[in-house]
Amino acid sequence: MGEFDLIAHYFQRPARRAALGIGDDCALLTPTPGHQLAISSDMLVSGRHFFADVDPNALGHKSLAVNLSDLAACGARPVAFTLALSLPHANESWLAPFSQGLLALADAFDCELIGGDTTQGPLNICITVFGEVPVAQGCSLALLRSGARAGDDLYVSGTLGDARLALDALLGKITLPAEILAVARQRLEMPTPRVALGVALRGVASAAIDVSDGLLGDLGHILKMSGVGATVQVGKATQLIATDPLFTWSREQFDAQTLASYRRTLALAGGDDYELLFTAAPDQRAAVAAAAQASQTPVTRIGQIDAASGLRLLDAQGQPVENTFVSFDHFG
Amino acid sequence: MGEFDLIAHYFQRPARRAALGIGDDCALLTPTPGHQLAISSDMLVSGRHFFADVDPNALGHKSLAVNLSDLAACGARPVAFTLALSLPHANESWLAPFSQGLLALADAFDCELIGGDTTQGPLNICITVFGEVPVAQGCSLALLRSGARAGDDLYVSGTLGDARLALDALLGKITLPAEILAVARQRLEMPTPRVALGVALRGVASAAIDVSDGLLGDLGHILKMSGVGATVQVGKATQLIATDPLFTWSREQFDAQTLASYRRTLALAGGDDYELLFTAAPDQRAAVAAAAQASQTPVTRIGQIDAASGLRLLDAQGQPVENTFVSFDHFG
Numbered sequence: 001m002g003e004f005d006l007i008a009h010y011f012q013r014p015a016r017r018a019a020l021g022i023g024d025d026c027a028l029l030t031p032t033p034g035h036q037l038a039i040s041s042d043m044l045v046s047g048r049h050f051f052a053d054v055d056p057n058a059l060g061h062k063s064l065a066v067n068l069s070d071l072a073a074c075g076a077r078p079v080a081f082t083l084a085l086s087l088p089h090a091n092e093s094w095l096a097p098f099s100q101g102l103l104a105l106a107d108a109f110d111c112e113l114i115g116g117d118t119t120q121g122p123l124n125i126c127i128t129v130f131g132e133v134p135v136a137q138g139c140s141l142a143l144l145r146s147g148a149r150a151g152d153d154l155y156v157s158g159t160l161g162d163a164r165l166a167l168d169a170l171l172g173k174i175t176l177p178a179e180i181l182a183v184a185r186q187r188l189e190m191p192t193p194r195v196a197l198g199v200a201l202r203g204v205a206s207a208a209i210d211v212s213d214g215l216l217g218d219l220g221h222i223l224k225m226s227g228v229g230a231t232v233q234v235g236k237a238t239q240l241i242a243t244d245p246l247f248t249w250s251r252e253q254f255d256a257q258t259l260a261s262y263r264r265t266l267a268l269a270g271g272d273d274y275e276l277l278f279t280a281a282p283d284q285r286a287a288v289a290a291a292a293q294a295s296q297t298p299v300t301r302i303g304q305i306d307a308a309s310g311l312r313l314l315d316a317q318g319q320p321v322e323n324t325f326v327s328f329d330h331f332g
Numbered sequence: 333m334g335e336f337d338l339i340a341h342y343f344q345r346p347a348r349r350a351a352l353g354i355g356d357d358c359a360l361l362t363p364t365p366g367h368q369l370a371i372s373s374d375m376l377v378s379g380r381h382f383f384a385d386v387d388p389n390a391l392g393h394k395s396l397a398v399n400l401s402d403l404a405a406c407g408a409r410p411v412a413f414t415l416a417l418s419l420p421h422a423n424e425s426w427l428a429p430f431s432q433g434l435l436a437l438a439d440a441f442d443c444e445l446i447g448g449d450t451t452q453g454p455l456n457i458c459i460t461v462f463g464e465v466p467v468a469q470g471c472s473l474a475l476l477r478s479g480a481r482a483g484d485d486l487y488v489s490g491t492l493g494d495a496r497l498a499l500d501a502l503l504g505k506i507t508l509p510a511e512i513l514a515v516a517r518q519r520l521e522m523p524t525p526r527v528a529l530g531v532a533l534r535g536v537a538s539a540a541i542d543v544s545d546g547l548l549g550d551l552g553h554i555l556k557m558s559g560v561g562a563t564v565q566v567g568k569a570t571q572l573i574a575t576d577p578l579f580t581w582s583r584e585q586f587d588a589q590t591l592a593s594y595r596r597t598l599a600l601a602g603g604d605d606y607e608l609l610f611t612a613a614p615d616q617r618a619a620v621a622a623a624a625q626a627s628q629t630p631v632t633r634i635g636q637i638d639a640a641s642g643l644r645l646l647d648a649q650g651q652p653v654e655n656t657f658v659s660f661d662h663f664g
Contacts, residue, residue, distance in 0.1 A: 024477050024557070025405035025541060026370035028465065031363045038358035039446065041460060043416035045453030073357035084375035084458045114371065117458075121377030126416045126449075126458035128373060133360065145356050209357060225356070 010099040011083065011113060027114035029080060035132040036140050038076035042067050046123040051170065056094045058189040059125070060101030065191045066212065067129035068109055069274040072198035073210040075143040076131030078111035084128075086121035109195060133202075143201060143208035143278070148226035150307035152206050152279040155288060155299050157194050159242040160215060160273050161266030162187035174253060184243050191274035196295035198276060204287045208278035214269035216311065216325050218277055223311065226279075232303035235316040237267040240300060268313075269325035279305055342431040343415065343445060359446035361412060367464040368472050370408035374399050378455040383502065388426045390521040391457070392433030397523045398544065399461035400441055401606040404530035405542040407475040408463030410443035416460075418453035441527060465534075473534045475610070480539035480558035482639035484611040487620060489526050489629050491574040492547060492605050493598030494519035506585060516575050523606035528627035530608060536619045540610035546601035548643065548657050550609055555643065564635040567648040569599040572632060600645075601657035611637055 031037055044063050046052050064081065071078050083102070087094070106113060111129070133142040166184035169176040176184065194210070201208065207226055209218045215237060223230055238244070241263060254262060280288050292299040306312070313321040363369055376395050378384050396413065403410050415434070419426070438445060443461070465474040498516035501508040508516065526542070533540065539558055541550045547569060555562055570576070573595060586594060612620050624631040638644070645653040 025402040026372040026408060026463070026474070028406070028472060028474055029369045029371060030467070031369060033365070037361045037363060037369070039361060039414060039462075040358045041414040041416045041448050041458070043418055043449045043451055043453075043456070043458060045418050045451055045456075048451060048453050070357040074360070076358060082371060082373040082460055084373045084460075086375055086377050086456060116373050117375045119375055119377055119380060121380050121456065122454040124375070124377075124418060124453065124456045124458075126373070126375060126456075128414055128416075128460040130371075131358070135362070140360060142358070142360055 010095045011116070027080070027082070029114065029130065032132055035134055036142065038071055038074045038131040038133050038142060039128065040067055040070035041126065041128040042070070044125040052123070054189065056098040057101035060098040060103075061105045061190050063125045063127055064102050064105045064111070064129070065193050066274060067127045068105070068111065068193035068195055069191070069210040069212065071129055071131035072193050072195045073143060073208050073276060074131065074133060075141060075198045075202040075205075075208070076133045077199055078109045078195060079130045079132055080112045080114045081106070081127055081129040083113060083116035084126040085116065085118050086124040087118070088120065088123060109193070141202045143198065143205050144225070145207055145209050145222050146225040148207040148222050148228050148279040148305045149281070150228055150305055152281055152305040153285065153288075153301050154219075154230055154232065154277070154279055154303040154305060155301050156211065156215065156237070156240065156277050157197055157275045157292075157297050157299050158192075158273070159187065159240050160211070160237060160275065161241040161263070161270040162243050163191070163272035164266050164270030165241070165243060167272070180243050187242065188272060191272070193274060194276045194295070194297055197291060197297040197299070200291035200295045201276070201278060201288070204284050204291055205278040205280045208276055211273040211275045211277050212271065214271045214325065215273070215277060216268045216323065219311065222277070222279065223309070226305075227309075229306040229309040229311060230303055231306055231312040231314060232268075233316075234264055234268065234313050234321050236300060236302040238263045241266055264321070265325060342427045343448070359412075359414070361446065361462065364464055367466050368474065370403055370406045370463040370465050370474060371460065372399055372402035373458065373460040374402070376457040384455070386521065388430040389433035392430040392435075393437045393522050395457045395459055396434050396437045396443070396461070397525050397606060399459045400437070400443065400525035400527055401523070401542040401544065403461055403463035404525050404527045405475060405540050405608060406463065406465060407473060407530045407534040407537075407540070408465045409531055410441045410527060411462045411464055412444045412446045413438070413459050413461040415445060415448035416458040417448065417450050418456040419450070420452065420455060441525070475530065475533060475537050475540035476557070477539055477541050477554050478557040480554050480560050480611040480637045481613070482560055482637055484538050484613055484637040485617065485620075485633050486551075486562055486564065486609070486611055486635040486637060487631050487633050488543065488547065488569070488572065488609050489529055489607045489624075489631050490524075490605075491519065491572050492543070492569060492607065493573040493595070493602040494575050495523070495604035496598050496602030497573070497575060499604070512575050519574065520604060523604070525606060526608045526627070526629055529623060529629040529631070532623035532627045533608070533610060533612075533620075536616050536623055537610040537612045540608055543605040543607045543609050544603065546603045546657065547605070547609060548600045548655065551643070554609070554611065555641070558637075559641075561638040561641040561643060562635055563638055563644040563646060564600075565648075566596055566600065566645050566653050568632060568634040570595045573598055596653070597657060
């Protein structure tokens, strides 16, 4: 099967929102009047962002999910995406489940595949995603990294650290009971982009980012872009590890102090969480709660923004915790 | 140097057209009212689309040029692009010239780098480019592959086959004098996207495509999408090989018949030409000439569109030429 047949068979569907789907030199997209386009690109590389033997259906899901998560962090509604794919072989047994996982998530978010490229080479998945954000009275309603102000509350959505827990188990660094690995692995391989929450936080949150490299690392981007500092309640973050209540298994592998340190690493620097980390003024607490409820997404207040630069970590007793957590750097 | 420093150092510049440049979760782009967005993605892989030891400056140029060529084929004016880059190492001696070549072409076409991604992995360059096409009275002025009609003239811009000639020489298939290789190699490594011609052909051409996989292969896409056939004057195409007058070198390598066949392969199935192949009604000949002059781009009429399906090749004497030319398939 040649390149063009391959594309047509697995990815071509009737064009909906786009004036032209796959098959011309360009896709044509008509933006909704009064809206800005939010655009993000992510490239996923075998051995770096996923295991070479990962379930292709899950990989299709995750490839788009990490891009939708960027739209969520801007409060943008997904519209469309392009897919560029480098594959060692035009392997149908891989392409069929990959395209199923990808297009199932695309359909769930009404995000249309409008174009792309396919070539032979080491496995590489590059998706560029397009969303829309309304512009009201000349002002964009997009959530930015730069809007955090001293006194703002700091929130994170959903759960933290489970993806990293699964990764560590798959890398053989720890041993997990099968039923706990299954829960954690779901978070690693099938993350849920927080699109509904991002849209609901327009006009409510002062700044937002998605947690992809680890909570503290991504918080650092908000602090830098906003010119502020922050205090994080470490205990509130570690309580967000979904598999935490199941941690009895860990007693055989860790002493108490090592376990406490490992839990902090999972929550604060785990990475691959794809939750929203955001700030909002204290007078917006009811609005934040309403946005969480409207989007059916749990949200937890884990700290606050400070005028003083730098990052302060406090334990449950209000004592400082040393920040030894290093965020993931794709060239680290 | 970490990932974020790397991006900032070589690629970050003050945002111009975009509301947000590199450094937030998404770039924000405000489309011009009354315009559609034309979007195209191309992925370039080391060893497949370029030699691993290619001059990084030329590679930066070509990576964007092939994308701008897709915009040209739609008659779209370039606006912005994203760059996703997978690199084995964060190598400054490669990144500096690559970014220079890339951004020089971007500046020449007023096309702003608005976002992207950088990761470690096998060298892979994925660019998604955005252009604008006006919509007049509810009708897009974009050039499509599907608009060719029986009786239309068939045109190609610029020159053909020189990129393939250089490729064959670099692969050791033929031997070229240094001064001829230099001319041909320029066409292979530094193609000129025909953006001005594409824009000038809005409302004039009935269908268009850019020649990337070889003239006959790309013509096949127009014919299929338009439901028509075509007749191509082979001699008119082979006369477009820029280095053809220099072919005296070839007498040592080819007999006359082999040379004639090789020249046809170069022109009809060379690939990597990045010229525009387009159709226009015969009553548009003056308009086509005016578009060529306005864009300072030579244009040659090489055939016509037929109602009968299929492709007919004729030599200078009007005799049929057998079509043994296979276009480049990225999984071929």
